[in-house]
Amino acid sequence: MYRSHNCGELRIEHVGQTVRLAGWVARRRDFGALTFVDLRDRYGITQLSFNEEYNKVLLDSARSLGREFVVQAIGKVTERSNKNSKIPTGDIEIVVEELQILNSSLVPPFSIEEETDGGDDIRMQYRYLDLRRDPVRQNLMLRHQVARQVRNYLDNLQFIEVETPVLIKSTPEGARDFIVPSRMNPGQFYALPQSPQTFKQLLMVSGFDRYYQIVKCFRDEDLRADRQPEFTQIDCEMSFVEQEDILNLFEGMTRHLFKEVKGVDIGTLPRMTFDDAMSKYGNDKPDIRFGMEFNYLNDLVKGKGFNVFETAECVLAICADNCANYTRKQLDELTEWVKRPQIGAKGLVYVMCNADGSYKSSVDKFYNQDDLKAWAERCGAKAGDLLLLLSGDLHQVRKQMSELRLEMGQRLGYRDKNVFKALWVIDFPLVEFDADNNRWHAMHHPFTSPKPEDLDKLETDPGAIRANAYDLVINGVEIGGGSIRIHDKNVQSRMFKLLGFSEDEAKYQFGFLMNAFEFGAPPHGGIAFGFDRLCSMFGGADSIRDFIAFPKNNQGRDMMIDAPSNIENKQLDELKIALKA
RNA sequence: GGUGUGGUAGUUCAGCUGGUUAGAAUACUGCCCUGUCACGGCAGGGGUCGCGGGUUCGAAUCCCGUCCACACCGCCA
Numbered sequence: 001m002y003r004s005h006n007c008g009e010l011r012i013e014h015v016g017q018t019v020r021l022a023g024w025v026a027r028r029r030d031f032g033a034l035t036f037v038d039l040r041d042r043y044g045i046t047q048l049s050f051n052e053e054y055n056k057v058l059l060d061s062a063r064s065l066g067r068e069f070v071v072q073a074i075g076k077v078t079e080r081s082n083k084n085s086k087i088p089t090g091d092i093e094i095v096v097e098e099l100q101i102l103n104s105s106l107v108p109p110f111s112i113e114e115e116t117d118g119g120d121d122i123r124m125q126y127r128y129l130d131l132r133r134d135p136v137r138q139n140l141m142l143r144h145q146v147a148r149q150v151r152n153y154l155d156n157l158q159f160i161e162v163e164t165p166v167l168i169k170s171t172p173e174g175a176r177d178f179i180v181p182s183r184m185n186p187g188q189f190y191a192l193p194q195s196p197q198t199f200k201q202l203l204m205v206s207g208f209d210r211y212y213q214i215v216k217c218f219r220d221e222d223l224r225a226d227r228q229p230e231f232t233q234i235d236c237e238m239s240f241v242e243q244e245d246i247l248n249l250f251e252g253m254t255r256h257l258f259k260e261v262k263g264v265d266i267g268t269l270p271r272m273t274f275d276d277a278m279s280k281y282g283n284d285k286p287d288i289r290f291g292m293e294f295n296y297l298n299d300l301v302k303g304k305g306f307n308v309f310e311t312a313e314c315v316l317a318i319c320a321d322n323c324a325n326y327t328r329k330q331l332d333e334l335t336e337w338v339k340r341p342q343i344g345a346k347g348l349v350y351v352m353c354n355a356d357g358s359y360k361s362s363v364d365k366f367y368n369q370d371d372l373k374a375w376a377e378r379c380g381a382k383a384g385d386l387l388l389l390l391s392g393d394l395h396q397v398r399k400q401m402s403e404l405r406l407e408m409g410q411r412l413g414y415r416d417k418n419v420f421k422a423l424w425v426i427d428f429p430l431v432e433f434d435a436d437n438n439r440w441h442a443m444h445h446p447f448t449s450p451k452p453e454d455l456d457k458l459e460t461d462p463g464a465i466r467a468n469a470y471d472l473v474i475n476g477v478e479i480g481g482g483s484i485r486i487h488d489k490n491v492q493s494r495m496f497k498l499l500g501f502s503e504d505e506a507k508y509q510f511g512f513l514m515n516a517f518e519f520g521a522p523p524h525g526g527i528a529f530g531f532d533r534l535c536s537m538f539g540g541a542d543s544i545r546d547f548i549a550f551p552k553n554n555q556g557r558d559m560m561i562d563a564p565s566n567i568e569n570k571q572l573d574e575l576k577i578a579l580k581a
Numbered sequence: 582g583g584u585g586u587g588g589u590a591g592u593u594c595a596g597c598u599g600g601u602u603a604g605a606a607u608a609c610u611g612c613c614c615u616g617u618c619a620c621g622g623c624a625g626g627g628g629u630c631g632c633g634g635g636u637u638c639g640a641a642u643c644c645c646g647u648c649c650a651c652a653c654c655g656c657c658a
Contacts, residue, residue: 034615047618082616090618106607110592113619117593117607121650158622174658221657341584342654445658499642554651
């Protein structure tokens, strides 16, 4: 063994012992005749001490060590004369008796410290060095803990982890597939799974009853801070369950994870219908760490000659606590903010609720104090508050106001990363109309079951059908989503028909599932959690990248291995693939 | 596909309205230093100012194009 102890475990009670340590040279402090070396491994840092009086040869050798050299040191654990209370091993040091350089190192391109000087680019290119840094390692440790607790919880409830194939069939619905050519079947292609959806349903037909898998999924869409082309899901499915059973069981899992990983009790999760979420927050994943709910002012603003509001389908207001003291400059800046193309509002109307009970608005020309007072009362505003109004098309103005609400929540400090508010959003619409392509498409996926009482609208009023579908939302982030599935072949056929699949297309793409449903498919349903997002939320980060060991950049490139890359003509020939010029 | 921000020493950045020998910090190299832990001191090396074009007597700086990174919109059943 290269080492008898790791670099994080020696304490005052080990004084006098002779130990062997191995690790990386994090830092060297050289006083000439006295030199200290910080030796680092994943467990911590231990100080090595070299002294001219004790051993001149060893001292010289220590003074030649560069950063990130890999060394083994044998020596005696000694109490320090000057202790360092900042690190757990700070009471002791190793007076080195033997030093062996196991490997040298180039000078690293950025400093491998908690606070690195490296930018994203260089850190990704040398990710293996970045991973030596404590914060990044902590993130991966956290990820490991979360995975372990998921397995713990589900294992105790008789869930079985089953692996499903990665080379599967492409389906044009939903996200773009990653495509893999088949050498043995020239001209044909596998797709990588966007999720193991159909396989887990087949496992239910097989009687596995309770399945889960912590599994890689692939989607060939543009990236974001919280979206990677390959990502990990906690994928679950159960038989003989109704929506209520799934919500309860996975609410339990969520509570378990928060308790075990964060030491936080998130309590009972509220439930909110999709319609309520859209109406109160303009968003199907509301951040309920704060209120600032939407107020509808249509009936109060009409008929006063303010043309913008007269012609608007919807006039919305939110109330920002204690913001009546906003300066003209701040209000102008906020107006510019909502007018950015990403938000797309035409303008912003404000009302200041002054301390003396008077009101000052940007539309004083059209509305008197009584009008403004009525608005303020509708919004539940108190003296000192600021009303912010947006108007326009219902759908758009909700979306814009949702962005503004989140921004104001941020500015007011209501989005504390150490506070966790989770909820279920339920009763999603089954389908939404895609005006561009003049067709309905599934809000969740084509296997989601309509609520039984809405089943008869499948052919008459699809937009009004609610689905047995649900999302787990935490702090405004969609962490999980699932549904009760269709297990009846006829209902599934009607669903495919609604989505514009011909019978042949449905059979070609999902025939295996339809066939399986002819052999006794149990009622079943499930849910999938975004594992990376869950980890980044536990870690208090907005980006999932630092919770993935080797993530991809904005262009979907792995900067370290430089993938994707060209392949040799020989490989293309074997695949019978020609590249277009 | 679009919007925004950025690209200058190994690294992180400053360099504004055009005129400097292109700087700072840190890292690196050498020398000095016996109790540091972000050690300190002295000295030194290090630059295709992303790339291409243009304007100008003169461009890191202004303009156009392009590439790259990040954030966002579209997209993500």
